[in-house]
Amino acid sequence: DADVTQTPRNRITKTGKRIMLECSQTKGHDRMYWYRQDPGLGLRLIYYSFDVKDINKGEISDGYSVSRQAQAKFSLSLESAIPNQTALYFCATSDPSGGREFGELFFGEGSRLTVL
Amino acid sequence: AQTVTQSQPEMSVQEAETVTLSCTYDTSENNYYLFWYKQPPSRQMILVIRQEAYKQQNATENRFSVNFQKAAKSFSLKISDSQLGDTAMYFCAFMKVQGAQKLVFGQGTRLTINP
Numbered sequence: 578d579a580d581v582t583q584t585p586r587n588r589i590t591k592t593g594k595r596i597m598l599e600c601s602q603t604k605g606h607d608r609m610y611w612y613r614q615d616p617g618l619g620l621r622l623i624y625y626s627f628d629v630k631d632i633n634k635g636e637i638s639d640g641y642s643v644s645r646q647a648q649a650k651f652s653l654s655l656e657s658a659i660p661n662q663t664a665l666y667f668c669a670t671s672d673p674s675g676g677r678e679f680g681e682l683f684f685g686e687g688s689r690l691t692v693l
Numbered sequence: 694a695q696t697v698t699q700s701q702p703e704m705s706v707q708e709a710e711t712v713t714l715s716c717t718y719d720t721s722e723n724n725y726y727l728f729w730y731k732q733p734p735s736r737q738m739i740l741v742i743r744q745e746a747y748k749q750q751n752a753t754e755n756r757f758s759v760n761f762q763k764a765a766k767s768f769s770l771k772i773s774d775s776q777l778g779d780t781a782m783y784f785c786a787f788m789k790v791q792g793a794q795k796l797v798f799g800q801g802t803r804l805t806i807n808p
Contacts, residue, residue, distance in 0.1 A: 619798040680726045684738035
């Protein structure tokens, strides 16, 4: 099983609908992130969380909200989806404690969202 | 704010050739990490190689190596003896050590290895 699991992997929805993308991890990392990938723009940070009580906005948080239900779970919500939120969304985790994995992000397999 | 620029949207080479992907970044930080991530058609993001800014020696991982020029703020990736499985999007990323350790990504370079 994957260390970082995202659901759904693909979703088509309509403008105005509420959508939740879920992420769970078994790596035991405190830090979790949501990124959005668009062609020609790379990956941009939406929200990040350093523990259950610490949630921070990234560079493109407008139109999104998050919930850190537990150390292992971090969900992303689009309260009222719009077409320009069509993108590939990635959840990731990291371990800040040092060592050879310091700074490395561990990604889920992505959730492709299409808003019509 | 830090920025990362990949000026080559697409590249294409023949199998077994050597290819270099370019990346430049802008920062006032002195202590940071740089990364190259690979995204094959499966869309999974895979770490290829990392470089710590305070280390002068260029990082290498098998056929992958970097040319890190700190003064020029340049971080290129060289793939030697390219293979069909190297076909992917490649992203350069920057992370400062102090404060919130967030990765900032470049726009990506789509690399195609032709048989």
